Amino acid sequence: MADEQDLLLETRGVTVRFGGHVAVDDVSIGVAAGAVTGLIGPNGAGKTTLFDTITGLRRPTAGQVHLAGRDVTRLAPYKRAGRGLARTFQRLELFLSLSVRDNLRVAGDIHRAGRRRGFDVGERTDELLELTGLTDVADRDVSDIPTGRARVVEVARALMTEPRVLLLDEPASGQTEQETEEFAALLGRLTANGLGICLVEHDIPLVMKVCSRVHVLDYGAVLASGTPREIRENPAVIAAYIGTEETV
Numbered sequence: 001m002a003d004e005q006d007l008l009l010e011t012r013g014v015t016v017r018f019g020g021h022v023a024v025d026d027v028s029i030g031v032a033a034g035a036v037t038g039l040i041g042p043n044g045a046g047k048t049t050l051f052d053t054i055t056g057l058r059r060p061t062a063g064q065v066h067l068a069g070r071d072v073t074r075l076a077p078y079k080r081a082g083r084g085l086a087r088t089f090q091r092l093e094l095f096l097s098l099s100v101r102d103n104l105r106v107a108g109d110i111h112r113a114g115r116r117r118g119f120d121v122g123e124r125t126d127e128l129l130e131l132t133g134l135t136d137v138a139d140r141d142v143s144d145i146p147t148g149r150a151r152v153v154e155v156a157r158a159l160m161t162e163p164r165v166l167l168l169d170e171p172a173s174g175q176t177e178q179e180t181e182e183f184a185a186l187l188g189r190l191t192a193n194g195l196g197i198c199l200v201e202h203d204i205p206l207v208m209k210v211c212s213r214v215h216v217l218d219y220g221a222v223l224a225s226g227t228p229r230e231i232r233e234n235p236a237v238i239a240a241y242i243g244t245e246e247t248v
């Protein structure tokens, strides 16, 4: 477990209500630098709503979001991005008729516009295509490549903004077993470079393999937090997953 000061991202007592429905209930979780933190839970548990709150797409009803030690609860999404926060979406949000390379370049051009000099979009694109294993499909349209690899394009595009924290919303959905294996290796390379990753994923074996810490949400609240082993052995977690297709 990382020390408090290693936490790049924290939610402190975050609650989100939709009318009378509490979608996220007093959630305090942390994401450490150089590690993958898992966020799991049955459908409707509040994972995506929590991501929306962290990135600023949704204001919490109560609680705060801290990024690199600063309260960003009232900051616009683009300002949080400027402070090193990036995400991917459950539904792919790519330009389907652009090549893989151009999808990255667009993100790089936008990033460069608001940035210091010395950010070379072409160089960074090539570096990321290599790092993410996409070089062989770089010049193909995104609509032409398998969904599993398009998910990696989303990750690569998010990395164009040079984030310190990356939120991944079901990145392995639609991936073959082999693609998921390669994806796990990619996550290892990214955290080795110091990136903090928060992984929302229904592929529980993947979560258990790559995460150093896992938070379990159920009905909007944190049901359990711990190492993969602690989570797997937690009776409340096992009970929450009974009756679903997922196993811990």
Ligand SMILES: Nc1ncnc2c1ncn2[C@@H]1O[C@H](COP(=O)(O)OP(=O)(O)OP(=O)(O)O)[C@@H](O)[C@H]1O
Pocket: 018, 021, 023, 041, 042, 043, 044, 045, 046, 047, 048, 049, 050
């Ligand atoms: N805009 C909204 N208005 C009203 N209720 C919403 C809204 N968005 C989400 N909800 C509700 O909030 C709860 C949490 O939804 P959320 O999508 O965050 O869950 P999730 O854990 O990401 O689920 P999944 O694993 O299916 O993606 C659900 O009960 C959902 O129906």
